Amino acid sequence: MTTPMTSMERVLCSLSHNEPDRVPLFLLLSLYGARESGLSPKEYFSKPDNVVKYQLFMKEKYRNDCFYTFSYAAAETEAWGGEVLFPAEGPPNAGKPVFTIDGIDRLYVPDIQQVPSLMRVLEVTKQLATKAKGEIPIIGVVMSPFSLPVMQLGFETYLQLLYFDQPRFIQLMKINKQFCQTWANAQLEAGATAICYFNPLCSTDIIEKSLYLSTGYPVDRATIAAIKGPVATHLASGRVVPIVNEIIETGSQILGVGIDESVDLIEKKTKGKITLLGNLNGVEMPNWSEETASDKVREVIQQAAPGGGFILSDSHGEIPWQVPEKVLISISDAVEEYGYYPV
């Protein structure tokens, strides 16, 4: 009997477009740790020890193949002086926009050492790296320079900037790019294995391709090139097919896919060029029965896993608080049942 692969070996094998012992499972459990701990999201994320303890706990409980150091997207806006709103049982939200379009003229790159929420993530990463001993991938997260302004300026104001004020858009991208690459590389230095680069705005669901190619795409290419480790581009449920070749050309090694497109179709378009991550419907998961969870896992594995180059995950980049434990356990059980190669 062969020895099972470690999570790291399994993932690296899949990234090289070969078949590992079984399909890797990335349950992206961030906020869910707060639910497991019984603490409020605010309390939970306030101490790195909480996050480390429950990352380790959830890795075992759900037979997960990664640690996920992501806290909440709005943590990055704290670097710019933004407020974070903490609900009792849901993801923290960015508060009011942090600056106006005029304010871009006076903007500078924040020092991450001065941002407690980011320093806590680095501490979590360091502690998990010690525990992982190189056998478990640690996934860090950044917001792309092109998508971050939704929280910095507000969505409407950002669209006005994008369409009508190119000089200030370019200035903001220059600052955000510097911040993003510094933040990503700090996480890699702390022990992260790869960076999940959240970029929902590059989806043609949000910005038309022609506009993206002339605005955000050059920024994304340059930023990803400056990140000193593997990058997973994630569109947080947005459609990827119309820009999949451009994403591949950024050098991203992994692509998060949503539910509006067939993973089978994307797999055919990208075979051998990028590893797919997805695409269980996280929004539906709270209502899934154990049987439904199992059926969904089997279906996605059969469509996308043959030949490797596939990691099973959710479609959005985070498991919602409301998903019952039994559903997550059923997902893990189904991976054990249907995920061993040959699938």
Add this chain to the structure above:
Amino acid sequence: MSEDLEKKQQLVRALVSVDKSAVSEILSTEFTTKGIDHVADTLQQALEEIGTAWENGSMSLAQVYMSGVISEEILNSILPANYLSKLTQPKIGTAVFLDHHNLGMKIVSSLVRSAGYPVVDLGVGVNVDNVIDFIGKEEIKILLISVLMLPSALAVEELIQEIARTYPDVKIVVGGAPFRLDTNLSEKVGAHEMGKNAGEIFEILSRLKRELI
């Protein structure tokens, strides 16, 4: 292609290209030659087409948003004084429930205003009490609720139950990513209608208006 269809296609192209002067020229010409009702009809059809195109992936949310904003702006500049107050459309209220992301609601508000409906916006991050007070004070007949986050979508159930107790005749339309990604969710929370995209709002309002009569 009929002249009206050709005009609508020109308008769609101008809107999604964010070409304000072209939109203004098309609508002003239509107003001069065919009157304001024709302008409203043409605009509504164009915005419906753009909304549907977003749903099938051929246009972006940014284009839908800019189309709504430009339409509202241009229409306001050419509408006769007191035109809206003479219309007998039911009063529509909009609210972003618990969440703080208002782009979706802004898009729908712009579209609905462009079609001549009176719209009052309650704002973002509102709770059950805020909405109940708002419905009573503004005499809202149709309430459009937008959410982005799943917990907010689930909490809409409690809101709808409270509205049903206090103002049973008010019609409720929900929209936002959680409802689009889980198509059973709107029924679960008890909404009368769910809009998958902004362009669907006109058809939904037509149905609800028939129920209100």
